[in-house]
């Protein structure tokens with residue numbers, strides 16, 4: 001359908017659903033097709049039709065006697081430094097054993113002397129129960145909104161994996177897609193009969209997103225992560241904090257991050273972003289936020305309770321991991337693993353319930369490296385990761401720095417500049433200052449969305465909005481039009497972001513994922529972004545500020 005867009009300034013968004021017309025402030029008119037997302041479910045549907053032979057997922061990727069394969073298959077990463085060499089190696093202010101005990105007691109419901117944190121925790125509980133009740137599902141309404149039904153044009157070559165491309169190809173195109181280089185046999189759909197949700201989810205990865213809006217495999221994969229037996233565990237090397245590969249019954253792989261802190265613990269104000277602990281609940285919340293913003297660039301993540309002994313220790317053959325297990329003085333099973341920081345007795349990870357049970361987050365794993373290698377890019381507004389040094393963007397005129405970024409590849413053409421601004425919106429909403437690098441799939445070259453990984457240091461503070469995260473938006477005075485329109489929607493009472501997030505995360509096995517103050521901070525930050533853009537529009541004019549990404553409609 002042809003787009004006729006005429007734009008004047010405006011912030012109010014009105015929807016005329018019945019006639020399929022989206023009116024932004026009465027001035028921007030975008031005709032929207034109300035057809036189902038063309039990319040959605042096709043791969044799943046076609047792939048699900050056949051028999052059960054599989055090239056990749058038919059047998060366990062890893063199992064006893066096959067150890068270390070997870071690292072080889074999935075763990076390879078680029079050599080780009082993560083910037084931690086200059087990291088402050090100062091002591092963690094919250095690591096004293098007494099403090100750790102207090103926190104565990106709190107979770108276990110034991111009597112402890114009241115502390116500020118303890119009181120805060122109780123307030124959170126009250127906040128949660130005193131929330132106004134709303135009827136109906138705001139989330140369902142959101143996903144019915146025209147802005148969430150804008151068709152995506154996905155062509156065969158936009159799919160990441162060869163089997164997925166093959167499934168979407170015409171008979172003519174199929175002649176040019178060699179599925180199995182080693183096989184002289186004629187290729188047909190039999191080799192693609194992979195019915196496992198995790199694999200079908202991977203087939204849905206395109207240069208634009210990790211999954212289509214209505215891909216049923218997202219829910220299926222989350223269900224699998226939540227309920228399936230853990231069959232194998234191994235440490236993922238690299239990074240500053242402990243992470244575990246987990247293999248499940250259906251041969252899918254997940255990336256586990258453990259509980260470290262109670263939900264209501266705030267990052268201490270004197271803390272640098274790079275000395276902060278990762279938060280498993282931040283990874284979960286980040287997935288929901290990414291989806292609500294319609295980016296779909298973060299792999300699905302779920303919380304889950306694990307038995308540290310039977311589901312981690314007994315499922316691992318990783319000697320480096322196994323030798324770090326111990327029982328704490330109060331009888332909780334603990335371990336700390338092996339990593340470059342925070343992997344020692346002082347930073348132990350301990351069961352927080354019934355001596356064995358531990359909460360964690362599990363992210364669905366991207367396709368293995370050999371099949372879909374990724375490239376790591378330095379974020380242009382990366383922080384310095386030093387106590388004393390400043391990053392270039394902090395000591396350069398904002399507009400000049402932005403011009404410099406915009407004139408160099410990959411930001412000089414294509415989608416990537418808009419993607420970095422989207423990432424800015426995402427990180428500002430979560431208060432994530434730890435965006436040193438981002439990754440893309442090599443197969444897509446420069447023309448591809450970044451993958452939203454590593455949000456473990458987000459959601460650290462509820463009363464502080466870190467304005468410096470917004471620097472790319474206010475010094476470039478730019479934002480994608482679709483993102484701007486969605487933010488306006490999320491600022492409205494009937495689509496309020498905090499309500500959507502609360503609802504979206506409600507079904508997680510370890511809900512509530514975020515405390516009320518974190519949810520309310522999201523609403524405040526939406527307003528701050530909109531005000532920033534509003535000022536830019538007044539100063540520069542709407543044509544200069546909004547990056548047109550709806551013109552293809």
Ligand SMILES: Nc1ncnc2c1ncn2[C@@H]1O[C@H](COP(=O)(O)OP(=O)(O)OP(=O)(O)O)[C@@H](O)[C@H]1O
Pocket residue numbers: 077082238239240241242243255278299363364365366439453454455456
């Ligand atoms: N779901 C996933 N699928 C595939 N690879 C992943 C996934 N999550 C993370 N990774 C890979 O593992 C790396 C480390 O993960 P992550 O950044 O979350 O851990 P981290 O301990 O915070 O690392 P760092 O200290 O370097 O920030 C990522 O850079 C990415 O390459």
Ligand SMILES: [Mn+2]
Pocket residue numbers: 278434454456457
């Ligand atoms: Mn990290």
